[in-house]
Amino acid sequence: MRRLVPIVLAATVLLAGCQDGGGGDSTASNAAFDPATCQGGTLTVLNQGGITHLDPARLYTSGGGNVPSLLFRTLTTRNRQPGEAGTKPAPDLATDLGTPSDGAKTWTYHLRDGVAFEDGTPITSADVKYGIERSFAPELPGGAPYLRDWLKDAAGYQGPYKQPDGIKSIETPDAKTIVFKLSKPEGDFPFLATATQFAPVPKAKDTGTEYEKHPISSGPYRVESYEPKKSLVLVRNTHWSTKIDELRYACPDRIEVTSGLDSAVINQRLVTGAGPDAAAVTTDAVVGPEQLAQLGTGSELDKRVTRGEFPSTTYLAFNTKKAPFDNPKVREALSYAINRTSVVNALGGSAVVGASTTFLPPQKALGHQAYDYFPAGEGGNPEKAKQVLAEAGLSNLTIELAHQNDDSEGVGPKVASAIQEAFKQAGVTVKLTAIDSATYRDVTGKPATQPGLALATWGADWPSGGPFLIPIFDGRQIITAGGNFNLAQYNDSEVNAEIDAINALTDPAEAAARWGALDAKLGKLALVLPLTHEKDVYLYGKNVKNAYADGWRGQLDLARISVK
Amino acid sequence: MIGYLIRRIAGAALVLLALSAIVYALFYLAPSDPAILTCGKGCTPERLADVRAAMGLADPVWTQYWHFLEGVFTGRDYPAGPDVRHCPAPCLGYSFETDQPVTALLLDRIPVSFSLAIGAEVLSLAIGVGAGLLSGARRFRWLDRLVNGLVLAGYAVPVFLVGLLLLLLFCVHLRWLPFPTYVPFTTSPLLWAQNLLLPWISLAVIQTAAYARLTRAGLQETLAEDHIRTARAYGIPERRILRRRALRGALLPLITLTAVDVAAIMTSAVLTETMFGLPGVGQLLVGAVNQIDLPVVVGVTLLTGLIIVIANAAADFLYAAVDPRVQLR
């Protein structure tokens, strides 16, 4: 019954990207929808995990997050469209996606006119810079790490409280212009600029750790009341209008977020839809067996569901520096032996997860290329596995599998025992070692303490191959001191070079293709054993209109739905 | 009297001190490091060090514990970005996870757990004592049996089992009641009660029976005592004897029990709260434990300990108040 999801995951799990134009599902209730007249009503959001810190510096979001992007406008944001279109960034506070120069090592943005904070003071480039600087302060941890290694010599920066003179590599020549100087080419910068760290913060109003109590809004709503992980009430920000923001519709007059609920309860309430629950949605409670039993049976419920996919893969991470996993034969054998069906069931059934044989999730934006070099079929291929092991001269192998001690992140005992059972069929004995979910990443992320075999999950912070492959396979990203994600500890200069090359590309389509190719190439080495990719099925209340899963994150976008 | 109070309070303080020390020790022997959690994804060692320092985890354990004690008695200051924030006594520190003052968190949750406990207690007392008296005064035989049966059953059903079944029945199948969500009494007494009804029942089931049995036993024992015989010998009518003498003796043991039980419920409400998703102290704890949110865990442990201590004291006072023979010493 552990309900509390660690922050890190709050980011990754909440996100979801759309595959099959979720909009289709919502047409029924969507018919009468018109952005111009949708205003009014109160929207209720029922969630499991609440927002721990409503501070743009501490939020770890992708595409600006769902609730946060109602408060914080960023330089760019996600394109809030269903399907393919939704996987692209779009200008938000900025006039465009940014102008790269110096081979994508310098990015320049101009703020659009008329944008202002909730108190009416206009937003300047200095506010944006200050917001980013805050995210470097140790007092405000938790935000996305990228800027620290992307920005030129900013890694050691201690934040504006200790070092008021700020980051040199961010320049604000005038109140409307902001220039970022990077240490190496980053074609994905427009994607990163969607993170809440890019939201403006008025220095005058900054109260450090207290700021989250009432963050100054630049979006369509402002905070009326906020209790961390319990409740958040948003009301209209009168200094915001559709004139200065075309992406957000902001239909409801009032949004009430309740957190800390049990997912079973949430879905049950959405199904029942009594009272305010009729105008309710959830952004993190994927439907459970309760509802799945009723879905697809032509019941009224079928009209009240969005289906999306967030790019995330659950996989087995081999530590190729540790025996016996330094032996590719062993890795291949296990890849044959795996029984993905039981893993899928352990994670909630084929409706909410899909079996994966590739590391990249099956999404065009990521440049996914299908491959299955070690076919295990539905229920695994223990015979083949035994055979491979025999060839390698290995019999009755005993290995340890590290996993989290609870299932909230989908890498817990349930999955682990499923795998244990599958490998048993191939004559491999698996000893389960549960590690407290709170410290799991610490243990696995330090090569010194990293176990030979560990369950892991990886979600992209934006729909592009880069953030999906780089931390996992870039040899220069092996961080020996901890916080390492290249669990294979794979370092190949060729691959590293290719990564740099792709990073320099500023055309997403071109980049995607090459990411896919890279993944397919790496797949042959069986450095990781892909298990499943996430599918997201969310219910919403009877009176909710224009509900569709946005392409970036796979959930319905609070900024666009209506309850009128 | 004063002397008694002083010694009583001193004792309580000692117990709580020991409790907090134990919890502190335990959590520092634990292998897990809260800082990493707070630091988040892609956290570099340097940054981790900074975060740890900012959370005050860099100092040795005893120093931290000492600061903690200081906070409790005198309050303490925390660095918070540009300015420092002062945390007035009794200061239990700030949650690692949400940065809220622990005292605030607790105060925020206590009403829930308290409502839970009080409601359940009232319910079980009303029914239990009623039934107990009736069966004790030998009114109905069948009631006697029923009570007996219920007592046994009461022991045998874990709260979460009752809760689960109640949920199934009333919320899922019959849909008579909403899925419990805590509504403060001040907002709407009706909704408050409506939402807490199921938790109350599931808690009361166990106690009602126990109380009934206790009452009956007490009544029967008192009725067998000499002074009742005297009363009869002096022609005092049965009803009057029952009302003025037997009742008093019969309910004595209950008084102590009730006070202690309220504490017991409040401290063991973890299950009920998790079961029904009520944002009470118990739920706070479960979350905090998963997050190695030390200040909160210590806070909850101390609070629950305090409640128990207070309850015991209350029980003694009540007893002394009702029974002239008892002196507090």
Add this chain to the structure above:
Amino acid sequence: MTLLKVDDLRITFSDKPAVDGLSFELAAGGSLGIVGESGSGKSTAALALLGLTSGQVTGEIAFDGVDLLANPPWKEIRGARITMVFQEPLTALSPFHTVGDQIAEVYRLHTGASRRAARERAVEVLGQVHIPDPVRRAAAYPHQFSGGMRQRALIAMAIACRPQLIIADEPTTALDVTVQAQILDLLDEVRATTGAALLLISHDLGVVAGSCDSVIVMRQGRAVEAGATERVLLSPRHDYTKALLDAVPKPGTRKLEPGEPLLRVKDVRKHFPQPRRGSLRKPPPIRAVDGVTLDVHAGETLGIVGESGTGKTTLARMMVGLTSPTSGSITFDGVDIGRRRGRSVQMVFQDPLSSLNPRRTVGESIADPLRLRGVRDPRAEVSALLERVGLAASEYDRYPHQLSGGMRQRVGIARAIAPAPRLIVCDEPVSSLDVTTQAQVLDLLEELRGELGLSLVFVSHDLAVLRRIADRVAVLKDGVVVEIGPTAEVYEQPRHAYTKELLAAVPVTDPVAARRLRALRSTVSG
């Protein structure tokens, strides 16, 4: 004229007869004593008079013309015309209400008087039973009263409604001799002043002797003898009555030849620290024994007499080294007693039941000390001991609860003599036994002493018993020996006032003497 006429009263519990054909009459204002040992059915009969027995009642009870068996208007009789004084004064009053309230309640109930009137009456009767400062005491709770005062309060309650008949069921059994005397006097006085008849029930002939005109001796539910007190007690006809009278301890006849001191008690004190109440200051300790010096000579029996709370038990326990004195020394043969534990000094306890482990056979209990002395298989020895104290060797495997009180005490004695001690300290060894058994046990102790050349220290509250068995007597009061000397001397010419008071309080079976003593008492206690 007769107030109460009981004719052929039979009470059976599941056809086991408790009272079996009891008949007597009681004149208005008269006084009748019913004497019998436990189980003789005397209390059952008394309860029957108030219709409070759960047994099957047949026969006839006529009270002032009312048939008490044809369910009469009890409301007017109970507590109004017939009242009862119970044995256990502590438990007989409700702990939750003040004494005054309880009396007032009864008074109001029967007279319908106003609250104030009732309160006043309560105070009045409390004064009548000589409770000092009745106004304040009326507001006190029973547990704040001493045993004697509680019994007085009960009597006050009994006379509150000016009853015609007062039934006193063992009213003094739980009390010290002196208090017992006072209560008996009070009952006598009350009877005189209120003109109520008194039905006094007791196991002690001495108690009835002084207070009743006529006596009934009951045994197994039957009246074996009845008549005027003088006649019955001075020239008994029935053997049982004779037996009872003989059982009452007579002055001993042994000559005392003092040996050299065996056990020396030198200025011994025992202070018990009191638990703090209220204030933080430590209250003064209870001085249970406060400077006692005495010797026990070889071959003698030293009696130690004192009322409850005079520290005699504490002294006894110190003599066997169970508790160590706060100051002073106790030596046996010049060796500190603490170091002689388990050898040469043994103890016989008051309640033979609680002194035997209920979960072990009596044989085992006796065998223990032998084992401790390294005897491998003590069974034979134990059997011998059992027979010596007049029990069958077969009792070895029985459990204490399967034995009668007397037998248990014999076991206790057997255990005491098992390690062949030279001194045995007996703490109230017979006070929980019936008169007849008492006598037998005393005889046994006498024999053993002669036979084994033992010395005895005999602690008791019962002067009569001591007079019979002791060579010398020490009178204990507030932890101090107020008088010590040869038994005869102390009994004939007591020097200390307290000794006089004690002696005056001793119930004697000779009614004439009893009256003399009562007169004496009034002078002694001013």
Add this chain to the structure above:
Amino acid sequence: MTTAPSAPPVPSRALAALRRDRGFLTGAVIAGTMVLVAVTAPLLAALAGQDYTTYHDGLLDSARGGVPIGSFGGISGEHWLGVEPGTGRDLFARVVYGAQVSVGVALGATFLEVLLGVGFGVAAGLGGRWLDAGLSRVIDLVLSVPVLVMAISLLAIVPQDWPRPLLLATVIAVLGWGGTARISRGETLTLRTRDYVAAAQVAGAPWWRVARREILPGLTAPILTYAALLLPTNMVVEAGLSFLGVGVRPPTPSWGQMLSSATTWFRADPFYVFLPGLLLFLTLLSFVLVANGLRRALDPRQREVLR
């Protein structure tokens, strides 16, 4: 709690009383069966030709979240109680192994509690003023520790690879021996005032002999009674802890843990809730019946319900 002085030795009377007590007998039978089941779990599973780890994906409807195919959680010839939703593991096997945990932990914890409690209690009761004062404080401390709260914290922080059932039993015991200690102390204090203890001392018996021969026999009745009620209580605690996810580690099954996972299935597969729930209830009930019988038989004086 004191046994009446007139109380005959425990065995003879008690046994007689128990033989007449219908409630006790029924309880004893069920409890006995449960213990037997727990002990012979592997055998029973083998008998059913099943084990508690093997997955049967074929028996699940993956599209519907992995609910068992067929009615009553997929009861069938080879799966006597159906299969577990989400995994398809055999429920019969899991249930019998679950009994092993529930019963085993409860028994272990109770045993430890009695050991600790009696030890401390008697020591405090026989020891001098200071020892008593000291130990009493310790007991007070233990009694004022919120058991569940502490247990959760403790279990959450101990290394995951420690032997879980043993750990559970220990934690429950370490937090729960206060009651036993308090009772033992009280009993000892009253018993030591009994003259037969004095008699033994006069006879020169050393303290440990007194404790063993005179005190402990007197303790058996009340402690046995109390322990008998501790057993089900501990079982509930274990179930609760497993329910909260800090209990035994998978794939080891436990009823509490089944119930907690059942919460997400109660609509889709009600049988899955019903089964462990019923078993837990039955077992607890039986233990309570036994305890109740024991209490009535051992000390009739003490009527009030032990908490």
